[in-house]
Amino acid sequence: xxxxxxxxxxxxxxxxxxxxxxxxxxxxxxxxxxxxxxxxxxxxxxxxxxxxxxxxxxxxxxxxxxxxxxxxxxxxxxxxxxxxxxxxxxxxxxxxxxxxxxxxxxxxxxxxxxxxxxxxxxxxxxxxxxxxxxxxxxxxxxxxxxxxxxxxxxxxxxxxxxxxxxxxxxxxxxxxxxxxxxxxxxxxxxxxxxxxxxxxxxxxxxxxxxxxxxxxxxxxxxxxxxxxxxxxxxxxxxxxxxxxxxxxxxxxxxxxxxxxxxxxxxxxxxxxxxxxxxxxxxxxxxxxxxxxxxxxxxxxxxxxxxxxxxxxxxxxxxxxxxxxxxxxxxxxxxxxxxxxxxxxxxxxxxxxxxxxxxxxxxxxxxxxxxxxxxxxxxxxxxxxxxxxxxxxxxxxxxxxxxxxxxxxxxxxxxxxxxxxxxxxxxxxxxxxxxxxxxxxxxxxxxxxxxxxxxxxxxxxxxxxxxxxxxxxxxxxxxxxxxxxxxxxxxxxxxxxxxxxxxxxxxxxxxxxxxxxxxxxxxxxxxxxxxxxxxxxxxxxxxxxxxxxxxxxxxxxxxxx
Ligand SMILES: *[C@@H]1O[C@H](CO)[C@@H](O)[C@H](O)[C@H]1NC(C)=O
Ligand SMILES: *[C@@H]1O[C@H](CO)[C@@H](O)[C@H](O)[C@H]1NC(C)=O
Ligand SMILES: *[C@@H]1O[C@H](CO)[C@@H](O)[C@H](O)[C@H]1NC(C)=O
Ligand SMILES: *[C@@H]1O[C@H](CO)[C@@H](O)[C@H](O)[C@H]1NC(C)=O
Ligand SMILES: *[C@@H]1O[C@H](CO)[C@@H](O)[C@H](O)[C@H]1NC(C)=O
Numbered sequence: 001x002x003x004x005x006x007x008x009x010x011x012x013x014x015x016x017x018x019x020x021x022x023x024x025x026x027x028x029x030x031x032x033x034x035x036x037x038x039x040x041x042x043x044x045x046x047x048x049x050x051x052x053x054x055x056x057x058x059x060x061x062x063x064x065x066x067x068x069x070x071x072x073x074x075x076x077x078x079x080x081x082x083x084x085x086x087x088x089x090x091x092x093x094x095x096x097x098x099x100x101x102x103x104x105x106x107x108x109x110x111x112x113x114x115x116x117x118x119x120x121x122x123x124x125x126x127x128x129x130x131x132x133x134x135x136x137x138x139x140x141x142x143x144x145x146x147x148x149x150x151x152x153x154x155x156x157x158x159x160x161x162x163x164x165x166x167x168x169x170x171x172x173x174x175x176x177x178x179x180x181x182x183x184x185x186x187x188x189x190x191x192x193x194x195x196x197x198x199x200x201x202x203x204x205x206x207x208x209x210x211x212x213x214x215x216x217x218x219x220x221x222x223x224x225x226x227x228x229x230x231x232x233x234x235x236x237x238x239x240x241x242x243x244x245x246x247x248x249x250x251x252x253x254x255x256x257x258x259x260x261x262x263x264x265x266x267x268x269x270x271x272x273x274x275x276x277x278x279x280x281x282x283x284x285x286x287x288x289x290x291x292x293x294x295x296x297x298x299x300x301x302x303x304x305x306x307x308x309x310x311x312x313x314x315x316x317x318x319x320x321x322x323x324x325x326x327x328x329x330x331x332x333x334x335x336x337x338x339x340x341x342x343x344x345x346x347x348x349x350x351x352x353x354x355x356x357x358x359x360x361x362x363x364x365x366x367x368x369x370x371x372x373x374x375x376x377x378x379x380x381x382x383x384x385x386x387x388x389x390x391x392x393x394x395x396x397x398x399x400x401x402x403x404x405x406x407x408x409x410x411x412x413x414x415x416x417x418x419x420x421x422x423x424x425x426x427x428x429x430x431x432x433x434x435x436x437x438x439x440x441x442x443x444x445x446x447x448x449x450x451x452x453x454x455x456x457x458x459x460x461x462x463x464x465x466x467x468x469x470x471x472x473x474x475x476x477x478x479x480x481x482x483x484x485x486x487x488x489x490x491x492x493x494x495x496x497x498x499x500x501x502x503x504x505x506x507x508x509x510x511x512x513x514x515x516x517x518x519x520x521x522x523x524x525x526x527x528x529x530x531x532x533x534x535x536x537x538x539x540x541x542x543x544x545x546x547x548x549x550x551x552x553x554x555x556x557x558x559x560x
Contacts (some may be wrong), residue, residue: 058083086554103554106523114534117464118402120170121395123527127167129160130300137274137304140267140283143295143350151369154273156358158365162392165351169399172344179235183228183326184337186212191228191337201226206333208291209241213335216328225251227327232339233257236318238326239295239346240337244269246287248330252298255324263321265301267294269330274308281305293336295346298323345403352400355393356412362427363415365389376510377445387429387440388454390416391461398461398468413465417476420458424448429458437487450505452495453521456528459484463535488532489540498557501525501548522548 056066056075067074077088077099088101109123130138135145136154145164147157184191186203195201198219206213218224238252249268255261263279270284283301285294299318306314314320328334358365364385371380397413400406422428424444431439431448442454462481469475495502497514501522507514517525529545547557 104519104522104552106519106552108523108526108530108549108552111530111534115463115531117395117398117467120173121166121399122460122531123170124163124167125170125174127163127170129164129167130297131303133307135160135304137283137308138297138300139273140285140294140296141271142354143347144354146273147369149369150371155368156354157367157369158355158358158389159367159386159392161351161354162389162396165348165355165396166392166399168344168347168351169396171342172348175342175344178237178341178343180338180340181232181235182338183230184214184335186214186335193226193228195226196224198224199226206335209335211335213241213333214328215333217331218329225327225329227325228337229325230323230339232323233321234318235339235341236298236321236323237295237340237343238298238323238338239293239340239343240334241291241293242285242332242334243289243291244285244332245289245330248328248332250294250334251327251329252323253325253327254298254302254321256320257322258320262324263302263305265296265298265305267296274304276305276308278309281308291333293346295343295350348396349400349404352396352409355397356408359393359412359415362422363390363412363418364427365393365416371443373443373445373449374506374510374512374515376506376512377447377449380443380445383427384444385419385427385429386442386444386454387420387458388442390419390429391440391454391458394461395457395464398464402468410469414469414475414477417462417465417480420462420480421476433487433491437490438483439487439491440484447509449509450491451503452501452517453503453524453528455484456488456525456532459488459532460528485532485536489536489538492529492540492544495525496544496548496557498559500551519552523552526552 051067051069051074054066054068054073056064056073058064064076064079066076080086081088086101086103087105088099091098091100115122129135130145134147134149136148137146138144139146142156144156144161146154147160148154149157149160182189193201193214196218198221199217201214201216203212204215205211214226216226218226240250242250246269249266251267252265254263254265261279263281266280266282267285268282269287270282271287272282272284274284275282281302283296286292299321302317302321303314323339326337355365360366366383366385367380367389368382370382371384373380394413394416397409397416401409401413419428420440421430423430424441424446429441429444431441431444431450433439433450439448439450440455440458441448442451442458443449459481462477462484466475466477466481469477491505494505494508497516501517503515503517503521506512526545526548529541529548533542533545
């Protein structure tokens with residue numbers, strides 16, 4: 001038995017190694033004549049007898065067309081790729097081509113220093129939540145993403161909202177200072193607004209804003225407006241304070257630099273999320289008549305409109321468009337108009353405020369969409385809670401408190417812990433492994449699944465809060481974190497496949513075939529473990545992280 005298996009391995013390894021040669025050979029056959037034969041490799045190829053076709057029988061089940069010459073069999077990489085789920089591409093440096101083979105498509109980030117809850121959230125500075133296809137758009141009222149992940153109409157998904165906020169928080173720390181262009185602050189910089197004949201515009205001191213603001217009023221005519229011509233490229237995050245009477249709007253005109261293409265973004269007094277027609281994209285910003293600050297990434301807003309219109313995705317519109325004007329119509333007031341390269345903290349605090357505003361009495365952020373987790377367990381009915389949402393929410397709120405000093409964020413973070421102590425049957429997220437080890441469930445199914453990455457994110461929330469609130473004997477965060485770490489260190493070996501990791505433990509709790517983590521989840525596991533290994537010296541963490549990282553380069557656990 002053993003010998004046969006070993007021989008098989010050797011044979012497979014040889015085949016795999018042969019593939020690269022084959023790729024090169026095939027790609028050169030056609031132009032061998034015109035290409036100077038320089039390298040030893042080409043020499044070897046050109047001296048060899050021409051290869052012949054040979055049938056490769058795969059496990060006696062089906063066949064693949066292969067090639068052979070005297071010494072070697074060459075199997076097409078397209079087959080190898082599917083068979084072993086590995087990746088390869090031809091790259092070129094200084095005109096020299098190379099075939100790059102990689103075992104996984106994901107990357108591991110090695111933390112440079114110990115994780116600090118006041119710093120970036122894990123590696124989230126690399127996340128761009130709003131560009132994801134499953135984000136329908138950024139709500140004009142709430143300033144946070146609306147998800148279509150499990151519900152095409154769109155809903156507020158607390159995990160996604162927290163990730164949006166944590167990504168912007170992390171980018172605020174890692175990115176260079178933004179470029180800021182003030183268009184009108186009512187004081188030092190005054191825009192040269194054009195006022196059409198049937199419109200009015202005045203500048204007045206506003207006691208609430210403590211600033212000189214623009215008051216405007218236009219007629220019902222579409223041409224009646226108060227407009228500011230600009231010519232801004234490169235930077236696309238617009239922010240301003242507005243107070244709109246009903247039926248008022250702000251329109252931003254974006255023009256393509258080369259083509260005759262104009263896109264109109266309308267921010268209108270409406271509760272509708274988004275709609276679009278031809279070149280006009282509309283975002284509802286609510287109907288309340290009070291001051292509010294709008295912060296909009298115009299490029300994201302344009303792309304989400306295109307997605308709604310089923311227009312094909314375009315590459316880097318940021319380089320292709322310029323802002324050519326802003327205009328106000330209806331009646332109301334505006335001030336503090338600026339365009340920046342980024343407004344990370346505004347997006348972060350939009351998420352923080354959403355979490356405070358939408359938190360329910362039990363401290364939860366219920367998910368309003370039905371979720372099918374595994375066919376063998378009942379769906380999670382709308383209103384379910386996730387330990388990952390709760391944990392991310394706590395991580396975000398702890399940072400919001402730390403940055404702003406506003407205790408409302410700290411109170412909300414503390415309230416969010418309560419559901420981690422409540423079992424799923426009572427609407428919470430706490431599962432127990434073999435009646436002994438607590439597990440904070442990303443998906444609180446019955447029976448539980450023990451999803452690994454969501455559990456670790458919940459632990460990070462607990463750690464973040466514990467550090468930011470300081471020593472506090474009556475806060476449960478520390479004990480909940482310690483209990484969770486005990487579970488993690490005990491159960492971690494169960495997630496090891498010997499060549500990768502399991503996403504969850506459904507093969508144990510449901511008795512079904514195991515759910516292997518695809519590479520990006522596996523990489524998430526590894527990143528999370530490296531982070532935790534910096535907080536807890538138990539060798540199981542660092543050893544597992546290193547072994548699992550090795551799996552991404554094709555290393556495997558030894559066999560007998
Ligand atoms: C980060 O936030 C601070 C405080 O709001 C701000 O002054 C700074 O410009 C921001 N930097 C970036 C890169 O967003
Ligand atoms: C303001 O704009 C108008 C028309 O666009 C122009 O005639 C005028 O010179 C501008 N004023 C200033 C101060 O730039
Ligand atoms: C806008 O500015 C760019 C340079 O940044 C210039 O090339 C272009 O002609 C300007 N367009 C208009 C309409 O003023
Ligand atoms: C807003 O506009 C609609 C249609 O244009 C009109 O029916 C409605 O009366 C307007 N509301 C206000 C408060 O002006
Ligand atoms: C300690 O934590 C408890 C529970 O979360 C909280 O009620 C209390 O205000 C905290 N004490 C301090 C000094 O922050």
